Structures are given as C-alpha cells and as structure tokens.
Amino acid sequence: MKSILDEAKEITGNERMKQYGHPRDNFGDVARLWSAYITNKFDISLNLESKDIALLMCLFKVCRELAGHKRDNLVDAAGYIRNCAQIEIEEENNNDWRRYHVTNRNNSIYVGENWKNKHTIVKNTKKK
Helix, strand or coil: CCCHHHHHHHHCCHHHHHHHCCHHHHHHHHHHHHHHHHHHHHCCCCCCCHHHHHHHHHHHHHHHHHHCCCHHHHHHHHHHHHHHHHHHHHHHHCCCCEEEEEEECCCCEEEEEECCCCEEEEEECCCC
C-alpha cells in the first residue's frame, strides 16, 4: 500500500491536470464563483483566490476526518495542501499571470493584478 503522501502526489499530478487544468486556474474559477455567490448572498465584498480554495477544501476534508476516519480524507487533505504548493510555485514562475475577481456586485467591477509589476487594473463591466 502506498503512503498517504505518495498517493496524494500521484492524484494531484499530471493526469489530474490534464483533466481539470492547473489547480491555479481551476481553483481560480471556483474562487470567482464562490466570491460572487458570497458577495451576493451576504452583501459583503470577498475576494477568494486559488490558494484559498485549496485551503478551504483541505479544511473540508479535516472536518470529514473528524466525523470518522477514512483514509481517503487524509489523502485528499494532503492533495489539497500539495495543490497550495503547486499554485505558489506557478505564481512565482509565471509573473505575468493575471487573476480576476469580483469586488463590487452593484457595478460589476473586476480587478486584475499583474504579479510581476504588482499593479492593479480596474475595469467597469457594467452594461450601459
């Protein structure tokens, strides 16, 4: 039987990326949707990022493990932590990657940040 860490490394490897894309991009999509949902539901501004989603999913698996031991919970939790590392490495190596997120639901504003230059671009996408 493989170790939990070896299994997590295997399931978060190249095959998974072929299916879902890099966790930075896939979790970035989730972050935008969850941010928009929470912003609209609770009328607060929330800007989740890819790494936040990986950490929240890890906490989800920790809660499942607290409810009752299942090896899969630990494998998945380790996998989400590995996803955090993958996202961090990708962000360090790809300085031109841009992230977008909802900041104001009333004006449909999104913000893009260029990692390399650390500047923010604001665009109002509200239809006139």
